[in-house]
Amino acid sequence: MTEFCWPMRVYIEDTDAGGIVYYANYLKFMERARTELMRTLGYGKPALFDGLQLVVHELRIKYHSPALLDDELKVSAKLIKAGRVTFLMSQAIYRGDSLLVEGEIKVACLDAVTKKPAAMPAPMYQKLKGLLG
Numbered sequence: 001m002t003e004f005c006w007p008m009r010v011y012i013e014d015t016d017a018g019g020i021v022y023y024a025n026y027l028k029f030m031e032r033a034r035t036e037l038m039r040t041l042g043y044g045k046p047a048l049f050d051g052l053q054l055v056v057h058e059l060r061i062k063y064h065s066p067a068l069l070d071d072e073l074k075v076s077a078k079l080i081k082a083g084r085v086t087f088l089m090s091q092a093i094y095r096g097d098s099l100l101v102e103g104e105i106k107v108a109c110l111d112a113v114t115k116k117p118a119a120m121p122a123p124m125y126q127k128l129k130g131l132l133g
């Protein structure tokens with residue numbers, strides 16, 4: 001799969017008093033890119049569907065350089081692995097060609113009521129597998 005990219009701009013609400021993006025906000029940027037990727041697959045409300053939820057199970061993140069107020073960013077999401085209950089994505093945030101942040105995010109499917117792991121619907125699983133080529 002080629003990387004899915006979502007353009008973003010840094011607003012004042014994303015920054016600290018020095019105009020630097022607050023570290024936790026990079027996770028929000030990555031969440032938006034994953035959400036938009038799922039939207040392209042036909043899942044407009046990916047956090048809650050048919051009694052199931054998608055939640056972040058694990059994450060690894062590395063910060064290389066800060067984003068600043070008014071920067072134009074590109075946030076990428078690329079599926080690495082897809083199972084029936086979890087999938088793994090690599091994500092990165094760029095300013096131009098400069099890599100600012102990179103990470104891997106493992107997302108799990110849960111039963112919305114019991115909050116226990118549950119298999120994602122077969123059509124969703126097939127669409128995700130299709131991203132792997």
